[in-house]
Amino acid sequence: MSKPKKILVGEDxxxxxxxxxxxxxxxxxxxxxxxxxxxxxxxxxxxxYDLILMDISMPVLDGISCTKAIRNLPDETKSKLPIIAISGNIHNLTHDDFRKAGFDAFIQKPLDYDQVLATVKKFLS
Known part of the structure; x- marks a missing residue:
């Protein structure tokens, strides 16, 4: 039996x-x-970790700044981790804006957990 995949969730x-x-x-x-x-x-x-789910609006360091920092890490494995943005999108960002910020996918809040699982599986299978 394979080890469970590890997901890091940034969410306040x-x-x-x-x-x-x-x-x-x-x-x-x-x-x-x-x-x-x-x-x-x-x-x-x-x-x-195998994947990161990242809220955009968090205290201390927001999801976009955090994702940019991850993409600049010297560890190539960690810098290339799939990162999925989760957001109520109060800033009206487009999918292209999320991609330019370094995200691999975007899921709109309120979260549809079938979509969350499908998106996570897409990157982890």
């Missing part, structure tokens, strides 16, 4: 963290949560 909402953890557990994904972009970077420095 406890409700979304808990829902996401439960949904990902159905597919045997292992999830670690970070409440802001600085915590995402700290966790990424200490551990290995």
């Amino acid at each position: 909402s406890s409700v979304i963290i808990n829902l996401t953890k439960n949904v990902l557990a159905f597919e045997n994904y292992e999830m670690t949560a970070a409440r802001n972009g600085k915590q995402v970077l700290d966790l990424l420095e200490k551990g290995d």
Whole structure:
């Protein structure tokens, strides 16, 4: 049996963290949560992950700044991790804007967890 894939979730909402953890557990994904972009970077420095789900609007360091920092990491494996933006998109960014910021995909809030799983599976299978 293969090791479960590890997903790092950058999200400041406890409700979304808990829902996401439960949904990902159905597919045997292992999830670690970070409440802001600085915590995402700290966790990424200490551990290995297969994918990142990143909220755009977080305190301390927002998702776009965090993603740009990840894309500039010297560790090629970590800098190329799939990063999926999750956002209510209050800034009216286009899919092209998300791609230019370094994201591989974008999921609109409120989250449709079937779409979350389908998008995660697309990058992890």
